[in-house]
Amino acid sequence: MEISARIILALGLASLFVSSTTVAAAADAVFGYGNGPNGPQHWGSLNPQWRLCNGGGRQSPINIAKENITDRPKPETLARDYADAKATLVNNGYNIMVRYDEGVGTAFIEEKNYSLQQVHWHMPSEHTLNGERYDAELHMVHKKDNFYAVVAILYKIGHPDTFLNQLMDGLEKLAKEKCSDNQEASVPVGVIDNKSLRRSTKKYYRYEGSLTAPPCNEGVIWSILGKVREMSPAQAAALRAPLAEAYRNNSRPIQPSNGRSVWMVDEGKNKEDGPDA
Structure with a gap:
């Protein structure tokens, strides 16, 4: 069964305003994390355009559990081809993003070539493997027309990450920048080497879900x-430093799977082995 990925979304959710407790987003609505009145459990009531956040049936993130994994009808290699490209580090208020200033490359997903638009981080991870949450999660956002696909990489604290190594100076500068009303803070970082992002993988999990922040389009x-x-402890700290305190833990809670299948492609192991680290 082929996944349909139709959504209409303005990447970046327009401009944002950072304070110590809130981020002002599109349509003057605000959203946050934690248990406050603007937390994830209330996103759907903050803006009519965000109703799917609390009313949708195919929301993300989810727990990737062994019992939910099914055979992939048409296994495909997750082929990605990224080139070096100019980029800008952005603090949009609720996460840190690398936004590419020009074409960087594509990922071949569900028989379509999706262009890589930007990458951003959530800490701790949003998706979990067999209930285990990791220290961080990188989202690589791809687009084709009005179709979107996200490739996610989970991280634990350990050795330095090659991709993040080249951003450390930019992150230090970004931490000194301040967002003002309806603006985002940004720092040009020149040409980024994206080879480590396209590192081949023999195993991945696929399912149909949603954006993990408002408007939560499915x-x-x-x-x-x-x-x-x-990633190293210093790299994790550098990713958090530019954000206001309330957004340094910016992970949406796990959403119900509602019977959705999770397909696994693993060229080296059997499905019965299940998720692993």
Whole structure:
């Protein structure tokens, strides 16, 4: 069964305003994390355009559990081809993003070539493997027309990450920048080497879900890489530093799977082995 990924979304959710407790987003609505009145359990009531956040049936993130994994009808290699490209580090208020200034490459997903638009981080991870949450999660957002696909990489604290190494100076500068009313803070970082992002993987999990922040549009194709990578404590701290305190833990809670299948492609192991780290 082919996944349909139809959504209409303005990437970046327009401009944002950071304070110590809230982020002002599109339509003057605000959303946050934690248990406050603007927390994830209330997103759907903050803006009529965000109603899917609390009323949708195919929301993300989910727990990737062994018992939910099914055979992939048409196994496909997650082929990705990224080139070096100019980029800008952005603090949009609720996460840190690398936004590419030009074409960087594509991922071949569900028989379509999706162009990589940006990457951003959530800490701790949003998706879990067999109930285990990791220290961070990278989302690589791809687009084709009005179709979206996200490739996610999970991280644990350990050795420095090659991709993040080249962003450390930019993150330090970004931490000194301040967002003002209806603006985002940004720092150009020049040409970024994206080879480590396209590192081949033999194992990934796929399902149909949603954006993990408002407006929570559904129909997004998710590919969660099975190999958990590492980042250093200093890199994790640098990713959090530019954000206001209330957004340094910016992970949406796990959403009900509602009977959705999770497909696994693993060229080296059998499905019965289930998720691993």
